[in-house]
């Protein structure tokens with residue numbers, strides 16, 4: 710059973726031409742796949758459908774073996790699927806880094822002490838402890854991206870959706886991101902325009918062209 714399955718997805722933003730014209734993909738447990746395609750092809754749009762941020766006009770979204778359609782169907786999907794958005798500012802909203810990372814665990818009912826222990830643990834794992842008490846909106850673009858990853862990984866998601874995760878990262882941090890992702894057990898669906906990064910993290914790919922996905926490997 711695939712973890713994620715998109716079947717024959719059709720979609721147009723209201724008032725615009727269709728961008729998805731029958732796109733299908735599936736991701737199995739432990740699998741790592743990239744989605745390739747030109748700017749504006751609809752790659753981010755596809756990822757947003759997996760967590761119910763957008764609804765297809767036609768076609769089926771299935772996650773963890775269940776068809777997801779209504780808003781309520783996506784509540785457990787959002788808890789179990791970690792999504793690193795293209796723009797970290799869409800994801801970080803608390804005053805400090807520690808509070809931003811603690812937000813998810815607190816929301817799940819963890820105590821303050823438990824949540825802060827999880828924060829310290831994930832920051833240490835990602836070698837980001839020095840950022841713990843920094844003001845989130847004053848972080849650099851690359852620091853924000855790494856903190857975003859921490860807010861996602863602290864939830865121990867079963868699948869990762871990564872939209873341009875190397876944006877704003879310098880070479881050293883990109884290398885660290887490769888090491889971190891390579892060491893994770895989760896299945897991943899990755900959008901990246903960086904061929905070197907893709908080759909190391911998720912060399913198998915789908916290509917999105919004219920609203921249709923084709924497996925490339």
Ligand SMILES: Nc1ncnc2c1ncn2[C@@H]1O[C@H](COP(=O)(O)OP(=O)(O)OP(=O)(O)O)[C@@H](O)[C@H]1O
Pocket residue numbers: 722723725728746747748749750751752753754755
């Ligand atoms: N909310 C929206 N309303 C209208 N059009 C939108 C909206 N969001 C995205 N679009 C348009 O839909 C198209 C697909 O966007 P999407 O972000 O999915 O592309 P992408 O393949 O991820 O592109 P990139 O590689 O540049 O990130 C683009 O032309 C974009 O401008």
